[in-house]
Amino acid sequence: MTGLPDWMRPPRAEGWFAEDLDHLPEAPRHTELIDGALVFMMSPQRSWHGRLVTGLTMAFMAQAPAGVEVEREMTIRLDSRNRPEPDLLLTTAPYDADRTWFAPEDVQLVVEVVSPESAHRDRTVKLRKYAEAGIRHYWCIEDEDTAPVVHVYELDEPTGAYAPAGIFRGTLRRPVPFEISLDLDGLAPPRTT
Template sequence: MTAVPEWMRPPRAEGWFADDLDHLPEAPSHTELIDGALVFMMSPQRIWHTVVIDELRSALRREAPAGIEVLREITIRLDDRNRPEPDILVTADSYDLGATFFTPDQVSLVIEVVSPESAYRDRTIKLRKYAEAGIAHYWIVEEEDRAPVVHVYELDRPTGAYAATGIHRTALRTPVPFLIEIDLTKLIPGRRG
């Protein structure tokens, strides 16, 4: 057994806080904070995951109206103990370039592309936490026969929970958070057209 590196030890008995992420230069990239615990991307990411993120982000950027930006892999400070890093997020284009996170009020859409190691968090924990933080739209992208399937959720304000508004397999069309029309069959090489 090897010893746990000193930087991995929580600075206090209560664990980690959101602002602690900015002071962990030794932490692997894509480190998240969920309920005061550090979550690392330890396994290599599959090519499918990376291609879907890149292609979906590009498609959204083409659709986005002026004043809207589509970014990848930036954390959202949901509260003092939670700072997840979605695969893609949509925000207004007026933000501080030196910031290391967004706040929920700055984000209109969060997208998680599911991988085996993130499946439980994406489908349950993040689904609940993003809704509790008031983020209006959440998409979960799953793999089905090597093709992307997009599960779309919209925040039901009276209940504070997400309501499923659709499962999209070949094409995604939605008027919110802006008019989006994406041919999902073109996101994966070899499945185009």
């Protein structure tokens, strides 16, 4: 068995910190930090996943009001030990070509498209962590025979936890974080036989 490359060894006994991600050029492209541990997105993404994220990106860009930016695959610095990388986020932070992460208070909506390798993190770990960080809206999108099903959550301020706000198939209309109308079935092509 070969040893780990030096860049995979935590720089301190406590593990990794959020700022360490910016100093790991050898790390795989989609590397997250969850509770001080590096999480690598090593399995290849399905075409459905990529097309769905692209379709959502284009739809959000067409509907977002001035002052709202659409970003793909950028980390959110939730705290010193957590920098997850959602598939998509909507932010009020101005565009900065050198930015590598966003602060939770600048994020209006986080979207995760569930993959087999990310299912547990997307459905439970990130659901809790995004809520604890105060991100007001979270969408978790599941694959139902290649049709996207969007599980929408809103932050319940008194409890600091997400409350389910609906499950959407076919179409989605939401008044928050801004007026959004989506043809879900048109975002990713159906399975061909």
